[in-house]
Amino acid sequence: MAFAEQLAELYDMEFQTQKALEEMLSSAVSPTLRNALHEHRDQTIEQTQRLVICFDQIHEAPKRSRCIGMEGLVAEAHEIMEQAGSPTQLEMDMALAMMKVEHYEIAFYTSLLTIARFLDLPRVEDILTVNRRIEEDAADLAQELLGEMLHHAMHPEKQFRW
Numbered sequence: 687m688a689f690a691e692q693l694a695e696l697y698d699m700e701f702q703t704q705k706a707l708e709e710m711l712s713s714a715v716s717p718t719l720r721n722a723l724h725e726h727r728d729q730t731i732e733q734t735q736r737l738v739i740c741f742d743q744i745h746e747a748p749k750r751s752r753c754i755g756m757e758g759l760v761a762e763a764h765e766i767m768e769q770a771g772s773p774t775q776l777e778m779d780m781a782l783a784m785m786k787v788e789h790y791e792i793a794f795y796t797s798l799l800t801i802a803r804f805l806d807l808p809r810v811e812d813i814l815t816v817n818r819r820i821e822e823d824a825a826d827l828a829q830e831l832l833g834e835m836l837h838h839a840m841h842p843e844k845q846f847r848w
């Protein structure tokens with residue numbers, strides 16, 4: 687598949703991520719989770735803008751092409767969140783969904799980085815690397831949050847940390 691087509695799917699992935707983060711934000715209550723979702727939503731907007739430069743580098747107009755992988759993750763997140771039995775469970779489900787989304791994004795960026803390197807597109811490579819780093823940090827943060835939530839769920843006698 688052509689690089690431009692893959693880039694169009696990656697571009698769509700970021701728009702889908704932005705929407706998913708906004709949906710989770712409307713359901714999140716704890717300040718720590720809200721801050722994480724809010725910050726990453728803003729970063730996602732910047733990532734999308736950065737991808738426009740990648741299209742420019744390959745002389746293509748920015749275009750979205752359906753990212754089926756992210757659609758699947760978002761559908762799964764909706765289903766799990768609908769089944770959450772409590773607000774605490776819902777927040778854990780959101781942290782888990784965020785982790786899975788970030789790891790999918792890392793995988794997609796890594797794939798495209800491999801192709802960009804092969805095609806000798808250094809500027810594209812730089813941008814994809816910057817965006818991937820942001821996903822890695824977001825994945826680490828989501829993992830940390832989920833760990834804290836699980837810790838609290840296992841030790842409810844300890845004070846809530848957020």
Ligand SMILES: [Fe+2]
Nearest residue numbers: 788791821824
């Ligand atoms: Fe992300």
